[in-house]
Amino acid sequence: MDFMTFLPYLIVMAGVTYLIRAIPLVLVKHKIKNRFLNSFLYYIPYTVLASMTFPAILYATGSKLSATAGLIVAILLAYRKKSLIVVAAGACAAVLVVEVGMMLL
Numbered sequence: 227m228d229f230m231t232f233l234p235y236l237i238v239m240a241g242v243t244y245l246i247r248a249i250p251l252v253l254v255k256h257k258i259k260n261r262f263l264n265s266f267l268y269y270i271p272y273t274v275l276a277s278m279t280f281p282a283i284l285y286a287t288g289s290k291l292s293a294t295a296g297l298i299v300a301i302l303l304a305y306r307k308k309s310l311i312v313v314a315a316g317a318c319a320a321v322l323v324v325e326v327g328m329m330l331l
Contacts, residue, residue, distance in 0.1 A: 292324035 258264055287293045299320035303313045 287321050288325060289328065291328065292321045295324045296321040 258267070283297050284290065284293045287296065296317040300313050300317035303316045308316070
């Protein structure tokens with residue numbers, strides 16, 4: 227793709243990104259007092275992060291079995307309130323064990 231074709235796409239994306247951030251600042255001038263709306267806005271970053279991360283987890287490895295094993299181990303370690311490093315290392319170790327086990331079979 228040459229630069230003259232790419233430039234309009236870049237300008238539109240920059241404008242959309244700017245508007246998404248600027249419009250709420252312009253329209254909402256006071257503190258939001260609605261409990262439902264506050265709760266909804268509080269959980270949006272977590273749901274967006276989860277919806278972006280979950281598909282990547284399932285397709286990051288060579289097989290669905292090892293990805294599922296890593297996911298299960300990560301969920302169990304996170305449920306037990308382990309640190310992020312422990313959760314990531316445990317998930318990687320589970321994927322490694324399953325991948326090596328599948329190669330040996």
